[in-house]
Amino acid sequence: MSETYTVTAEAREKVGKGAARHLRRNGMIPAVIYGGKQQPLPIAIPYKETFLRLHAGGFLTTIATIEVGGQKIKVLPKEYQLDPVRDFLTHVDFLRVSESTRVTVGVPVHFENEDEAPGLKQKGGVLNVVRHEIEVEAPAGSIPEGFTLDLTGLDIGDSIHASALKLPKGVELAIDDRDFTIATIVAPDILEEEDETEEAAADEVEATEVSTDDSDEK
Incomplete structure (x- = not known):
């Protein structure tokens, strides 16, 4: 599990686009804490600190402690929103958790010893x-990094199939197909053929769209 961290937040009394813009101008972003059979709690959190943690990796798999209004609330980030044009962080949803709360998350996959394959x-495969990610x-307190x-x-x-994964105690696959494929080693020419097939399909769709547009104009 990734190391936990603490965020100092402010309670939000106002919601809506205008209030959100005001927060962002002051270096904060809107967020909400929900779950735990309690009412959702609107908060504001520091933009820069949150943005850096988001891009450091493990953001959605690391428990945080949010300090707000004299409370310390353990949470797990569940979802975030980015501006579609400028790609900056605009909103975060947090889920209240305890160490034993079970959650469904995507865990990244890494590969090692490529030189030993x-x-x-030797054969130039890909x-x-x-x-x-899997x-x-x-348990919220035992999410693999x-x-x-x-x-x-x-x-x-x-x-390489799912059966090759070493699952920590209490961690289970969330997919019914228990031995799904994670990665394959393919010959370079096979990958090139797939790319050419995809390009041809894209060209065909584009040609169809252009033909349809011409028909509409007539």
Whole structure:
């Protein structure tokens, strides 16, 4: 589990777009704490600190303590919103949790020992990652930081499946298909053929759209 951290927040009395803009002009962003069979609690949190934590990794899998109005509330970030044009953080939703609260989260996957995989090192194959993160159900206090998978000995055509994951105690896969594919090692020409097929399909869709537009004009 990632190391926890503390956020000093302010209670929000006003909500809405105007109030949110005022907060952002003052270096804060709106957020809400919900869950735990309590009423949602609107708060304001520091923009810069939150933005840096978001881009440091593990934001959605790390418990935080929010200090607001004399309370210390343990939370897990559940969702955040970014401005679609300028890509800055605009809102965060937090879920109240205890150490035993079970949550569903996406845990990132990392790969190691690529140089020890003959299919990559000697034969020029490509690691085709099917799932960049794995959805699991876990106690909020025991969320894995990530899963590391070993590529040693893998050749072209080999795959890594969910059965290769080492799940900590109390952590379960959230997907019914228990042995789904996480990554495969493919020959470069296969990947190129897939890219060409996708490009051809995109060109066909574009041509169809143009044809339809011309028909509408007539």
